[in-house]
Amino acid sequence: MPNNPSTIQQTGKSSQLKKIGVLTSGGDAPGMNAAIRAVTRAAIAKDLKVVGIQSGYQGMIQGKFRDLSWRDVSGILHTGGTMLKTARSKEFMTKTGRKKAWQNLVKEGVDAVVVIGGDGSFTGALVFSEEYDIPFVGIPGTIDNDIFGTEYTIGYDSALNTVVQAVDKIKDTAVSHGRIFFIEVMGREAGLLALNSGIAVGAEVILIPESTDDQKVFDRFISKGYKRRKTSGIVIIAEGDEMGGALKIAAKAEKENPDLDIRVSILGHMQRGGSPTAKDRIAASKMGVAAVEALIDNQLNIMIGLRHDQVVHVPFADAVKLNHSIDENLIKIQHMLNS
Template identity: 50%
Template sequence: MDRKDIRRIAVFTSGGDAPGMNAAIRAVVRTAAWNKLHVYGIERGYDGMIDGHFKRMERRDVANIIQRGGTILRTARSERFRTKEGRAQAAENLRAYDIDACIAIGGDGTFTGAQVFSEEYNIPFIGLPGTIDNDLFGTDYTIGFDTAVNTAIDAVDKIRDTADSHNRLFFVEVMGRNSGYIALHTAIGSGASAVLIPEAETSMDDLKVVLRKNKARGKLFSIIIVAEGHPMGGAAGIAATLKDEVAMMEPKVTVIGHLQRGGSPTAFDRMLASRLGHNAVEELLNGKENVALGVVNDLPTCYPFHESIGREKIPREELIKMASILAI
């Protein structure tokens, strides 16, 4: 599609919310306005596309949102969009508003929906990586990841005060059903004693060895960071299994949970989201379509949806090794 063929674009957020999504929406709207395009926001993701929840957006509609968490367009996970009937209704609504292209902000499921839909109805899509898990292939960082890690580290810093005061062992569970990025970065950034992530094999015996070494060194407290998707189970399950081993340290469990999704985005996430939102409009006008847009080595990078979707993104081995070394 040539630049002259794009007159109206739509932007929406889908799947789990992530701090920085509003900054991305703001950048899309203002870059589109600069290029004299009409922009429509679709509320509640693919469900809103099916139900016709479109609204025209101007520069003033995105004022004073860059610092806000969540998403002003709301978000949802749509089962109806998985059906041909749902996608047909969505396409009819896009045609009714004369939408030439869409910018989707979300994760792997969002990109999968965009790929299927664009192939069926020949509507150009660009996907922006919006997920706190940082598990999307084709970008070094995803929108919301940095904020989630900072939130988790802040919580662990507070837990450390109590752990130190009472000579206790804490198991702290962070988000990451299939990804250990948040756990790994939180462990390194907070100086944790150990980290358990899905991508690295750590047995219960390995963890017992770590705790025994800490005890032999006279360490008064320990903090273990656990990704919720670890094969041995969440923090509560692991703590219960180790009950006899750590009884003297009065083990406690803290699940940080959805606190990691909320709150004002960090400066890094605001900058990342703004760059990606701006670049998405520019890439559409330059003829790019049906790609996931990310940042690799600080440069904008596009991957076709079929090369990005479903590909496992594993934390670098050097970081996993470093976390172990620094915990000694």
């Protein structure tokens, strides 16, 4: 299995590993079920027992465990959401909560845990593993694709295609009526979903947290683009953009330009749902198998990542503390195509 030697702790084979737990945590993402399936079947193939931990870390605290067999994960590869459910747990943020979780893991005989989620989930795993002697391996599952150390996170491609399909349909009515549509997509602190979907649909303006000249680009479109040509327009907005969400930006634009015909569409949680794309299914399968192999090789407190489509191991400390940067060339491409 290809790896990044600079980020791997080579400690030899583990002779103690008999049962692993798997959970999903944080926001759901298409492809999580594919990852659960891969973890379960890879573990069984290696003669390991598998338990699913329901409702994330909260389920760990409440002792919500279920044995997983080969058959239990049949028929879930193509489904969205997560069969194990997911939740954000404030109790797990306390030492008392983590102690309960540890006691339940010991009672269940769980030797290691695979956690599928984002940086918040990995932060929880890192803190927990530092307090208690149990290895964690993470699989990045978030539609934002904003985790340091991996070029790809499970769910991103599915969400991207959902946004593109929705905006293509909105664009039809925008053209028919000569309207400007302000379309808000997910991404509180990361604008990659907005940026790539905007390029894919030919949006005239894309507003993302990482860009510092959003206002100038937007003003240029209104004054030199829309008003001059009197045609339709698509403005893609990441929900975390510093100018505000779509409703706030649209209200400001209408106030300053009362002659504009503006509509707002917030895509919301539809971006999280639906059947995962082939790319997400394949990535989840690769990462799931790699997570089990990492535990067997006694890799501790790492995240499975993909770089140039090859599996790499990234320390949790790097994944949760370092910032994921956006490709500035994509921003330049967007500006060039709409100048």
